[in-house]
């Protein structure tokens with residue numbers, strides 16, 4: 001599961017000191033490249049890559065190509081129209097010499113958002129964004145590009161006019177297929193029919209009663225006109241066969257240069273891509289977890305389930321990364337104490353693991369992320385998601401060091417003062433934000449998701465029982481664990497924070513978390529409900545604390561609202577109480593309690609309050625989210641055609657990188 005940076009307390013990013021690296025980041029490096037509306041475009045740097053042994057660079061190079069080979073799968077999963085739309089947009093941009101200037105500028109703005117979000121839906125709000133030029137100006141642009149030699153994805157016998165007309169509602173009409181994932185469609189709605197993604201075709205939730213999927217994570221479900229349900233597995237010979245075939249080629253090349261346990265995991269992944277079966281997926285998960293000491297590692301496949309309103313279908317993603325040894329040493333201190341923390345979880349002893357196993361945690365440097373984790377990326381990842389594999393074999397957890405660094409380096413510092421009640425609070429955020437954020441993320445991933453066991457009485461996995469509330473509940477659980485131990489003296493004993501500083505640092509962490517529940521509302525510019533699971537969990541936690549403890553006061557001053565954390569001890573005690581209940585809900589698969597918790601505290605909000613927050617943020621002109629430009633790898637060949645080195649460079653140009661990626665996909 002990913003720790004999503006987009007809804008982390010923003011004040012924490014602002015206060016982050018530069019993250020120390022094995023090699024110090026170069027002074028004057030360019031991080032923030034440009035702003036596109038409310039999105040920032042930021043370059044990631046991967047220090048230390050040059051110093052890796054050649055065989056590790058070669059391994060990264062093959063995995064990098066496997067990451068690119070699957071990129072189009074995710075576009076297609078997000079919208080059945082996305083790849084055609086992208087082809088049209090890229091054809092115009094690359095043949096724009098005779099396109100009218102204002103129209104070209106608008107197409108470029110829209111296309112950059114399209115690339116950042118891997119399609120026409122905003123990654124956070126799930127809502128569609130549209131082209132803001134007149135449709136006839138767009139058609140003229142397409143025709144001008146065609147005259148300059150651009151090729152377009154017209155159907156057989158289809159004219160350019162007809163093609164633009166066919167795709168027009170997707171490009172221009174915000175009410176046509178408006179939401180990619182709609183978990184709360186309202187009365188009479190259906191979570192599947194009202195979600196525009198391509199994981200289901202004409203399938204409603206009711207159609208699934210009594211239907212058992214053979215490939216729950218990796219298939220599309222299609223309802224035929226005669227009413228029969230067909231499952232289309234993602235595998236060789238199935239859906240996405242062509243992309244998967246190319247992924248497999250690169251994985252095989254990678255396995256040939258990988259150390260033993262990594263090669264074993266990669267070949268297990270190949271087997272899984274070939275068959276698509278649950279059995280082979282489990283075998284791969286286990287092989288991947290067992291490869292705990294990999295220096296260069298990858299995630300590649302149908303992984304997270306947030307895009308599916310049912311929380312079952314996996315979105316394709318890939319990440320390629322290597323370990324940052326220095327920062328990893330700090331995380332290992334927490335991982336080594338997993339049992340100590342588990343024994344002190346503030347929930348029923350029956351739901352503690354007697355032996356927390358196989359927890360590994362690495363600080364990593366990202367080389368490339370595609371699909372569901374790039375250009376918009378998490379800052380921490382813990383996998384696999386299979387609860388049985390996790391309980392038997394453990395999991396692997398990573399903290400994305402160079403992503404966290406790029407966030408910190410690219411975010412302006414004008415933020416916490418606006419939402420802090422006092423100057424002292426803002427100063428605390430400034431001073432302790434960096435350390436408290438790092439500890440929160442590490443504990444969320446390492447001891448958060450890895451902890452707890454389900455009731456013996458529960459049949460199946462908790463996500464099957466808790467359904468559409470599961471992801472938000474699980475993210476809430478991991479956040480609560482991190483918050484709960486933030487003030488625990490054990491952190492100081494482990495040397496992760498100085499004992500005399502810990503009370504101030506913990507207070508800053510509680511204050512940031514509290515403010516964030518207010519500040520994050522700016523990310524839902526329309527409507528009055530939250531869709532994104534991490535945002536739901538954070539609102540749920542803070543609003544529950546407001547209603548059930550004395551820890552947080554809601555105050556007004558000069559027409560502005562503030563969430564003020566006033567009592568750290570009450571805050572921690574309340575977090576413990578809520579955490580015990582959240583763990584009980586997960587362990588027992590208590591759907592009704594999960595629903596009540598989120599329906600009461602986590603989903604709806606006051607739109608007037610949101611409007612107030614938006615106007616306060618607009619005055620500061622800060623981005624709402626960030627798309628990252630990845631490092632670029634290029635092999636260098638010797639006289640005999642062998643690869644003798646792999647060079648890394650930083651394009652600092654979203655458009656150039658996205659066009660290069662797309663041309664790779666069509667090779």
Ligand SMILES: [Zn+2]
Nearest residue numbers: 001002003478
């Ligand atoms: Zn998480």
